[in-house]
Amino acid sequence: MSLSRRQTLAGLAAAGAAAGCSPAGSRPLFAADTHPADYPTVQAVSWMGEQLKQATQGRLSIRTYPGGQLGEEKDALEIAIFGGIDLIRVNLAPLNAIVPETVVPTLPFLFKDTAHMRRAMDGAPGDSILAALEPHGLIGLCLYDSGARSFYSTKGAIRRPADMRGQKIRVQNSDLFVAMVEALGGDATPMSFGEVYQALVQGVIDGAENNEPSFVSTRHFETARTLSMTRHVMAPEVLAMSAARWAKLVPADQAIVRATARASVPVMRGLWETRETEARAELAKAGVTVVEDVDQAAFASAVRPVWDRFLTDPAQRALADRILAMAEG
Numbered sequence: 099m100s101l102s103r104r105q106t107l108a109g110l111a112a113a114g115a116a117a118g119c120s121p122a123g124s125r126p127l128f129a130a131d132t133h134p135a136d137y138p139t140v141q142a143v144s145w146m147g148e149q150l151k152q153a154t155q156g157r158l159s160i161r162t163y164p165g166g167q168l169g170e171e172k173d174a175l176e177i178a179i180f181g182g183i184d185l186i187r188v189n190l191a192p193l194n195a196i197v198p199e200t201v202v203p204t205l206p207f208l209f210k211d212t213a214h215m216r217r218a219m220d221g222a223p224g225d226s227i228l229a230a231l232e233p234h235g236l237i238g239l240c241l242y243d244s245g246a247r248s249f250y251s252t253k254g255a256i257r258r259p260a261d262m263r264g265q266k267i268r269v270q271n272s273d274l275f276v277a278m279v280e281a282l283g284g285d286a287t288p289m290s291f292g293e294v295y296q297a298l299v300q301g302v303i304d305g306a307e308n309n310e311p312s313f314v315s316t317r318h319f320e321t322a323r324t325l326s327m328t329r330h331v332m333a334p335e336v337l338a339m340s341a342a343r344w345a346k347l348v349p350a351d352q353a354i355v356r357a358t359a360r361a362s363v364p365v366m367r368g369l370w371e372t373r374e375t376e377a378r379a380e381l382a383k384a385g386v387t388v389v390e391d392v393d394q395a396a397f398a399s400a401v402r403p404v405w406d407r408f409l410t411d412p413a414q415r416a417l418a419d420r421i422l423a424m425a426e427g
Contacts (some may be wrong), residue, residue: 126147126159126160126161127147127150127158127159127160127161127184127185127339127343128160128161128163128168128183128184128185129143129147129160129161129162129163129183129184129185129186129187130163130167130168130169130174130177130178130183130185130186130187131143131162131163131164131165131186131187132164132165132166132170132171132174132291132292133164133165133187133312133315134164134165134315135162135164135165137164137311137315137373138242138243138311138366138369138370138373139187139242139335139337139366140162140164140187141365141366141369142242142362142363142365142366142369143160143162143185143187143337143362144160144162145362145365146160146358146359146361146362147159147160147161147162149358149361149362150354150355150358153354153358154351154354157351158351158354158355160185166291166292168183170290170291170292171188171189171192171291172192172271172290174186174188175188175192175193178235178236178338178340179234179235179236179340180235180340180342181235181340181341181342181343182340183340184339184340184343185239185337185338185339185340186236186337186338186339186340187242187335187336187337188335188336188338189244189270189333189335190203190204190333190334190335190336191204191270191271191272191274191275191333192270192271192272193231193336194272194273194274195272195273196234197230197231197234198230198411198413198414199226199227199230199413199414199417200227200230200336201274201408201409201414202223202227202409202414202417202418202421203215203218203219203223203227203332203333203334203421204272204274204275204331204333205274205331205404205405205408205409205418206278206330206331206397206398206401206404207330207331207394207397207398207401208331208332208418208421208422209332209421209425210425212243212246212332213427214424214425214427215243215332215334216243216367217424217427218420218421218424219241219334220241220363221424222420223417223420223421223424224241224334226417227241227336227417228240228241228336231336231338232341235340235341235342236338236339236340236341237338237339237340237341237344238336238337238338239336239337239338239339239355239356239359239360240336240337240359240360240362240363241334241335241336241337241363242334242335242336242337242363242366242367242370243334243335243366243367243370244309244332244333244334244335245309245310245311245312245332245370245374246309246327246329246330246331246332247307247308247309247328247329247330247331247332247333248307248308248309248310248325248326248327248328248329248330249262249267249305249306249307249325249326249328249330250305250306250307250308250313250318250319250322250324250325250326251265251267251304251305251322251324251326252298252301252304252305252321252322252323252324253265253304253305253324254324255324255326255387255389256305256324256326256328256389256392257326257389257391257392257393258392258393258396258397259282259283259396259397259400260283261326262279262282262283262284263283263284264283264284264285265284265285265304265305266284266285266287266302266303266304266305267279267284267285267286267287267303267304267305267306267307268287268288268289268294268297268303268305268306268307269286269287269288269289269306269307270288270291271288271289271290272288273408274404274408275288276288277404277407277408278330278331278401278404279307281400281401281403281404282397282400282401283400287302287303289303291316294306294316294318295316295317295318295321298318298321298322299321305322306318306322307328307330307331309374310325310374310377310378310381311370311373311374311376311377313325313377313381314376314377314380314381315377319381319384319386320384323385323386323387324386324387324389325381325386325387325388325389326389326392327388327389327390327392328392328394328397329394330397330401337359337362339355405418
């Protein structure tokens with residue numbers, strides 16, 4: 099049995115024991131997140147729990163399990179779909195294989211900037227992505243920012259696609275991310291998030307890609323000393339609820355859960371912006387080289403065939419077009 103699976107089962111056993119000590123009908127909603135306890139998504143869900151408690155006089159609350167206590171994202175996602183975890187914050191990439199609509203916001207260079215991403219995800223495109231989760235055992239509650247993902251490497255600056263040639267780059271377990279790195283000339287290496295640090299230290303991989311706060315919180319910058327600001331993906335993350343647990347709530351409580359989740363989005367964004375500022379300051383203090391002069395046009399051109407490969411459904415293409423049309427505010 100894998101370590102992540104053992105951790106998942108141990109976490110669920112602890113959650114079940116805790117539930118057994120709760121008064122009937124008052125069991126907290128168990129929320130899983132792979133990020134550490136001080137991460138903006140975890141803090142936003144904790145804030146949501148306090149709001150739920152106040153709005154329902156304590157009938158509803160949330161108990162968070164950060165830091166992958168209930169398993170890596172893929173494991174926790176599967177358990178949530180089957181009703182074993184109530185709430186899950188998950189990157190969209192693990193959902194790509196089961197919810198076609200989630201492919202669209204993960205496309206490289208889809209969003210012009212953060213403001214464009216927020217307009218689209220707060221509007222009709224975001225609503226359609228959340229709604230698409232329901233047939234797959236999840237209720238999409240809201241979409242959180244995940245920053246702009248960029249490449250970092252032990253081999254130096256990546257200013258143009260040619261600089262990635264032959265480099266082993268860790269990616270999420272996503273066919274789209276694999277195709278993106280391969281289109282750029284890199285050697286895509288799918289790997290769980292928790293294994294990346296050791297793989298960088300041991301030279302199993304040459305680099306990876308992520309947002310600045312995650313680059314800092316994982317301490318990956320201790321080995322990968324160059325961060326190249328390609329900003330190739332700005333995909334949001336989703337907060338979803340198990341449809342099995344959702345069905346046990348009365349409609350009034352469902353409305354409260356949905357409203358408090360939406361209200362947590364600006365809270366998360368404020369925390370995120372602070373976290374980005376702090377991360378940049380820490381990288382500067384640590385002497386990490388941050389490369390801004392990257393040829394984004396060359397990167398965008400190189401990955402364009404990825405769009406054609408993964409936008410196989412007319413509905414996906416229409417969703418991408420709606421998002422592109424929102425580039426100008």
